[in-house]
Amino acid sequence: MTSRRFNSTDPDLDQLYHDLSEQQLQPLWEMRGLLTPTPKVRSVPHRWSAKELRSLGERAGELVPIDRGGDRRVLACANPGLDGAPYAASTLWAAVQFLGAHEVAPAHRHTPAALRFVLEGEGVWTLVDGDPLAMSAGDLILTPSWRFHEHHNSTEQPMLWMDVLDLPVVAALEAVFFEEGPTEEVERLTAPVSRSERHYGGAGLLPPPGQRAQPRHSPLLAYRWAETDRALDRRLEVTGADAATMTYVDPTRGTDVMPTMRCEAHRVRAGTRSPRSRQTGSRVATVFRGSGAAVVGDQRFDLAPGDIIAIPSWTSWQLEAHDQLDMFSTSDAPVLDALGLYREEECP
């Protein structure tokens, strides 16, 4: 039981501080930095290089088996500002997951929500409560809070994707629950189109109101790159701007796909740049296609496909495209928005 002691050169005050400490109390007037004019941000801008992620992932694939004792072969991005905590940004976990040929990552579920963005390859399946979701390059796959999920690779090739979780938020709220799935041999289900997509994947069409599932997250669990690609193109056409952002949404409500994470696809036309802006809340992003650079705060990172970057809270950022640049990002904006704490501003 720790009790923090303040000190004073005034003996009466010092005695008061001693007595406060005895009672597990602290004097507000001696504290600094509790209420700062702008946010005190712990994470720093950072880039994890795709080349290193891939090479280290492959080495892990050779050295580390997947089994009950070590469910997932995952390399967690650890932001240098977070004192060794395994988080890519203050409120977001980001990692690359490496699944070898014919490997199976067994079923479990947890209250932290996860999403997977596939950087390359195909032929891996994520089962969410038994619904098989094919994973191919550019796809976004949701494994929402407390849904059983497992992955299996039915090909001869290893595969690598980015995981993002809201784990830091759920841990800070002390609401982490975890459960392993049934231990019997998993059935390696596949299907050309998931149930989730057959019910909820139509643009502008849904099952009748009384027949819709009403979970706290999108009942559509897979978002395919072809659709994202087309939506970005059309958005650029209709706005005439240099850069477009589209938000992935729950088709039954138009809200963010999960209550804790906003997913967005960004496209910047070759030779142009996106507006420079900043928001409260953390963001992690990965390059899907193209090349260019990201200016985050006062740092500049060259970008290649598969690179992961961390954009801390209230830190300005801007994308520059050499070739047309396509980027996927996840932020905790829905959390800040739900709590009335979201702020955004353009930066000069």
Added chain:
Amino acid sequence: MTSRRFNSTDPDLDQLYHDLSEQQLQPLWEMRGLLTPTPKVRSVPHRWSAKELRSLGERAGELVPIDRGGDRRVLACANPGLDGAPYAASTLWAAVQFLGAHEVAPAHRHTPAALRFVLEGEGVWTLVDGDPLAMSAGDLILTPSWRFHEHHNSTEQPMLWMDVLDLPVVAALEAVFFEEGPTEEVERLTAPVSRSERHYGGAGLLPPPGQRAQPRHSPLLAYRWAETDRALDRRLEVTGADAATMTYVDPTRGTDVMPTMRCEAHRVRAGTRSPRSRQTGSRVATVFRGSGAAVVGDQRFDLAPGDIIAIPSWTSWQLEAHDQLDMFSTSDAPVLDALGLYREEECP
């Protein structure tokens, strides 16, 4: 100024009834049929034959010009139960509209909301507040409340589609407003894809929250048959049922496309039938493809493409498919739902 007089053989009562009438009052205890065990329904089941609609439409095309004095060449379905009122069902206007080669139906707007379901053909454009929406067979086109809209036919062929309006509801609420558009020559805009579809047509993707239009209706104004066709197929696959219904929705909220009308696409597999059910509220429907029959209350109507049927409130209905049957329907379900008056039941 009419004043209804009740009568009684009791002279005191009769005098009271006389005095009530003088004061514009009526005795509840003498009224019958105000509060009935189940709804008193005025419309009757009816079918308007596609063959007649087309032939009469063509004759009207020859005889009746379109101009400011007669904005639209429209044949209104008049339900035989409604004493000559020009409504297909108690709360819905339905009609076929005939637009000749190179004709233009000039711009206007009104608080009653309208929708257009295209039965055949292509090459006609509906402009909604200047956004050109191509019209092709199977498409649903919205012209929501108080939006300027006009139609122009850029082809050599006349074209025919079904209009549905919530006019009876808006008139009963005494909230009809109407305004003609600018009188200058309309610009005959076309575009391969409407602005509405470029912004809002992606499945599971929307512009960022702060950049979305927030009208009282779907900002997506055109729903294409290819998408509807695919959604019905996938729904049949995933449910394994004989019949599927999909609801057209506002992609920003998952709600009905307009606050007064629910639009639905129905598909019944060849040789099977849909469940028999009834709902409060009126419905009009039209056959898009296939053949079969509709049993509405105790009547049976054979169905061919282009036929329009009226399904009155609280009247059971069921579809039978010979070939695979595709039907489009509109109901006032959102009105009943918003007011807490929607009831639905399966019928044995």
Added chain:
Amino acid sequence: MTSRRFNSTDPDLDQLYHDLSEQQLQPLWEMRGLLTPTPKVRSVPHRWSAKELRSLGERAGELVPIDRGGDRRVLACANPGLDGAPYAASTLWAAVQFLGAHEVAPAHRHTPAALRFVLEGEGVWTLVDGDPLAMSAGDLILTPSWRFHEHHNSTEQPMLWMDVLDLPVVAALEAVFFEEGPTEEVERLTAPVSRSERHYGGAGLLPPPGQRAQPRHSPLLAYRWAETDRALDRRLEVTGADAATMTYVDPTRGTDVMPTMRCEAHRVRAGTRSPRSRQTGSRVATVFRGSGAAVVGDQRFDLAPGDIIAIPSWTSWQLEAHDQLDMFSTSDAPVLDALGLYREEECP
């Protein structure tokens, strides 16, 4: 089966009109008045005098018994513009109900929603699904859609109140259902405070979220005059205006008390007047206390306590107070609002 026939002096057109009529079709271009620049309003401004209502109510009390054959002793206000229909305005039923000493109006329920505003007296109880609600002067009592309700007068004095129902709307939507209550002798329950008020009557306090009823209407069923009086006073104080309006709300959502009717209390300071405005939708109002006048459209009605007035759609209205004037009104604004048809404007 009626079929409306249009005529033309052009023989070809006339033949077309004949053939359309045969097919239950009507030519839009021959219709007038369907889409009017502003609403076509059927009801007219009208006042029913309290003096007459009371005197005729008393005579009915002597002549007409209450029993199963004639559930309620009600005098319905019949707007002179509605061709004898028993509605006070196009979309609202209003009436006075007269309950004699020791009489009981037995239980029934119906989908049309009702409310009671008590003009004078006390000692009558309305039971809503068995919850006894005391009725005293100035109180608003709700009997929402499809809730069993009955009234019993436990005093030696007859009592009179105003009923308002959304019956015209529910009838137009063909969604009227009605059911009598159990025929056994009703239990004449009373209670100093209703269950509804004990659960939901606290200002700014509710049962925990998981323990709240979630009907489609306010779970608070009685609104007491003392609270209304205080709220009007405070509103006048804080705005400094001559007139105040407060809206009765569902305390669990802040919405209108029932999905079809908005209830409002109005107070105009002695010697002043309220702003002149008009809205889409109908309104009926009754004077609770004070005297003055209402100018409705181009008519002027002197006002005394108990008078009922009808304010038609899109018709300007203004209150003038001699003494401080307190008025209760009900409108169909929630219906128009839900359907995107509500308009309001100040009138010069």
Added chain:
Amino acid sequence: MTSRRFNSTDPDLDQLYHDLSEQQLQPLWEMRGLLTPTPKVRSVPHRWSAKELRSLGERAGELVPIDRGGDRRVLACANPGLDGAPYAASTLWAAVQFLGAHEVAPAHRHTPAALRFVLEGEGVWTLVDGDPLAMSAGDLILTPSWRFHEHHNSTEQPMLWMDVLDLPVVAALEAVFFEEGPTEEVERLTAPVSRSERHYGGAGLLPPPGQRAQPRHSPLLAYRWAETDRALDRRLEVTGADAATMTYVDPTRGTDVMPTMRCEAHRVRAGTRSPRSRQTGSRVATVFRGSGAAVVGDQRFDLAPGDIIAIPSWTSWQLEAHDQLDMFSTSDAPVLDALGLYREEECP
């Protein structure tokens, strides 16, 4: 820049771990305790004694002035489980604030939201954006996110209340903003009833929909003990239970008073106890009247008026009343609820 290094006795693995560390990556399979079966909770059950709080507050009053350099004379409860962090529980700040005779705590605003629960006394005013809110024993006063607020004591007596803030959550989300108010001499406004209460304090009555403020928090800023007392009494009457809880709500929406904190009043009848339950999320509570005990997890705390207790996440708790026990509590339930992380269960 810290980089956490994992180790292995397998030299290949150890080299991998070294290389991961170089790249700011960490191997998930070596981490323990990230995804725990039930929440890992850092705060511990604790009680701060009213007697000590009052005596230490008075000593601080003598020794510590209030001025710009030290805005508030506040003793922060520091939970012994939190390693010296000044938080009463993992996600809640709780403190006692001591304001001497005629002192003024000057205006500032911050994104963390605050509330004040008055334990004893009267005659202090909190101004929120210039609206003067009287503070008396048992009252709840809100100073929501980013509203200027100040306190002034117009009496000869010092006064003491409990502050609760969502600071740990806002800090974890890196969204703290702070701003001092205008430096000119504050006007020491008072008013018998605040503007906030005059507009929004009526039970079941609100200004018309178009005239309501729509902040992200309750526009009603003061909740008076008399109303709370009555609501608790009525709730006990109508449920017949031993214990009652009422939730303070935003009267315009029925939601929690602020997006981050749920406020509740609890009453336990003399000689009985409340149900034993646990929830995800933290709670702090203070005794207003009565005596008894709280059993939190496996600890038991005797309770007297003014005691503050911390109830950690997913820790069972139960109240026992000797005399009738009235308690006020604040939890982060709205945060957990908004994010889909709220769980609750009865404990045997």
